[in-house]
Amino acid sequence: MSDERVFVSHAPGDGELVGRLFRSIRNLPFDVHVAGEEVERGRDRGSLRGRIDESSVTVAVLTPAGASNQWVNQEIGYAVARGVDIVPATSSADLLGGYLAGSDTVTLDGESMDRSVFELLSALRSLLAPVGGLDTPKWYLPFHCTVEGCSAAVTLDVDRDQPGLWRLHDHGRTIHVDCGECGARYHFDPGTLAFLRRETPRAE
Template sequence: MTGEQVYVSHAPGDLELVQDLFSTVKNFPFGVHIALEEIESGRSRTRLEGRLANSDVVVAVLTEDAAENRWINQEIGYAVAKGIPVLPLHDEDRNRRGFIGDVEGVAIDRNNLTFTIFNLLCRLRSELAPLGALSVPNWYIRFPCTVPDCDQPVTLELEQGQTKLWKLHSHGKHLTTSCTVCGSRYYFNPATIGFVGREDGVTAQSSTRSRS
């Protein structure tokens, strides 16, 4: 599961919401292209066609702000015409209409973004790595150890299914992984795969004391 591309179509007024929803999704080893971020980085709307055409999934964020946005409607139509799956991420069912009116989406709960992100990850795992009903797509995130002078790559592998991850979250459990060099342990929210904290290992603690 590397190299896949996700394009996020949204209204300008929803940028902050979109960034909140995709903040942890961006940690996975696939590209996430948020339309307005692309524009702010210097890419014009018309030049976004390349991002859209090369996407494996288009996430359409459908809110009241998006209802009359011509770019979102065009991007959805383009994706449908090219056979690119469109995943509606919607406030209300009435915002899911037109080409994707019958496509099952993910409801946005602004009072519980954790649950929304969890459901979004469920659908993305299904769309990007459909390995069969009895298989669990092996997703992971990789990041450099944040202990000073370490920088060893650390990997959190997600071998659990989404149901198991939500159960862990419901029971207040964390996912953990450790740096193989300094022994520091990292904790993550099972529902969102968001970073929770770090517990320094013996090697990291010794290094800190030697510098003090």
């Protein structure tokens, strides 16, 4: 597990959107702390400042509800004060203001969430240190083989750049890795790093 951490600031009603945005990203080897999961609904979020202090990046989900939410705005201000990088994710640049005016954004598009996830991954890859070791400066996705009788550790290396990954996505290609123990092949979407399917070798 990497020491990198990401804090996600959002309005209470945007939990489902946040879940869709981070579903595959949470499989990467760093911690993602989502505000709505850290405190009970309606409770004071002031206690989450420690999470922001520990984070390398704060992702601010700025839907119309998020942009007007007092806690989201306080968390953005606190992240700025603490020198934490902020990635705004919004459906409209008109929702950016204050500290975030003119910032580069991740475009939220409910009709094309794959593109939104890709843009968020691109932003995180540009801001976070490589989650591999210094001798392997790349990203990776670790998991365990799910074939019955095999639970070997498997690692998908993400060593292409973001434009290259999106080109593969656009052409309907996958990135894949084989289990070193049983030979099962796991396919992932190159744009979002979401798991797609498993191919299990036929018994000889």
